[in-house]
Amino acid sequence: MGKFFTSVRLKEDLCMGCINCIKRCPTQAIRVRNQKAVITKEFCIDCGECIRICPHHAKEATYDSPEIMKKFEYTVALPAPSLYGQFNHLEDVNIVLTALKKMGFDDVFEVSGAAELVSEMSRKYVAEHKEKWPIISTACPSVVRLIQVRFPNLIEHLLPICAPVDMAASMAKDKAMEKTGLPREKIGIIFISPCPAKMTAVKSPIGIDHSEIDGVLAIKEVYPILLPLMKQSIDDVEELGISGRIGIGWGSTGGEAGSLLTDNYLAADGIENVIKVLEDLEDQKFDQLEFIELNSCAGGCVGGVLTVENPYLAKVKLIRLRKYLPVSRSHLASGVAEENFWTDEVNYEPVFKLGKDMNESIANMSRVEELCEKFPRLDCGSCGAPTCKALAEDIVRGVAKEQDCIHILRDYIHKLSEEMSKLDRLI
């Protein structure tokens, strides 16, 4: 799989070229060309903002259909904790888990169970790595990708521990292999996901060389299937849950940081807020913090674009659901921690670079500044780029031209018609 995968796609026939999305994309990854939105995949961090904003529903996330279960002899569902926040009056997580089995999965493995192990590992890691404070959480793949392309100085602060979903996937696979005796490829580990970024993380993982996840289903597609099955499950609920308050707390903002049992942390959510925090962090505007939890979606994972419930209501529901659970129900067995640290180095990917060396960069940046002087600085978006400066950079990169600016084009047409009339008089 290529290094730059993105799971956001355009439904061309629905796109009106209205430029709403180009203005909202936090990495300026979208342009409108020939009246259709185009994503530069190197720049896209899969935050889903464009899916949220598009008034014509022309942007969609790619994920698998439940049909994928048929490809395997034995399947395990990995529900994200945010799934539990989608249902009204849910009192017992086991109802959801039982319904997942009724849906056709042979087994379930709660991601929140693995999250409790990640919390345990993180507590130890944070305590032992004061020199890396503040340590930045790596559970949100959009945040990790953003740091990798835009905040090179913060890479060393990343928590080098597998995200709960990846840890859950490898544990679930081992468990299934042991139980069934089937080979690895006959077992399907299927994540029930709140967000498209997880799909990307499966296809091009960061920090690990491959993910054990074999398929990703969207919460919003599983939700209507589960509702009737949950009703049927109420009378024969199976005891399948393996997580407590800590694990389920991961589904919304502050849950991960709170599980570290320190109050010396910061938790920010919503991609614009995340960027502000990263900018300040890079300038060392706050020190002495131990941990920074960042979630690209407002509210945390419950705010993912593949969910159905309002994220803030989902958060309330998670809090209610957790209330009577034990603090934590999954604990590290020996050997598990060692297997779940990142194995691959994360390197800076300077995708936004304007030149191949400093001389070329200076020349190109001068040209950008020159062009900006020419443009009206209205950032009107009519050229298909989000700002005049972005258009200038596109021109320098060779993917746009000056006349794409309608104001320049107008002046140009003006000049042409003046010359025509001069010619006219000469005849």
Add this chain to the structure above:
Amino acid sequence: MSNTIHMSYEVPANDFTRAGEASSSLKSSLKKMGVNPEIVRKVAIAMYEGEINMVIHATGGKIDVVISPEEIEMVLKDQGPGIADIELAMQAGYSTAPDNIRNLGFGAGMGLPNMKKYSDEFNIESTVGVGTTVTMKVKM
């Protein structure tokens, strides 16, 4: 000079919400130019401290930046009250910031020492009643 680029920034007076705009704009340009991340960090920290000083202690001013393949030069010029005793001002922990500014988290007296620490060449000239000019260079 052929291969240099010049950027200039106005720093408005008394506007804390905008303080830091110049250094973050420069930071973003340097990253796009592929400048080594460690150098970007030094420049951003040094310039931010200078920019904040112009807002807190002077009445805003102007920052001129010249980037060449060899170095990044920042000249921060203000027409503020000036500094009577530069040697004293340069001491770590020395600050004349009033309480309201300290409540915002500034006034540790670490700005100037950090600017010196993070730049490869540092020069400050100041005349009371006329203004202050800080020149910093960071080598590529």
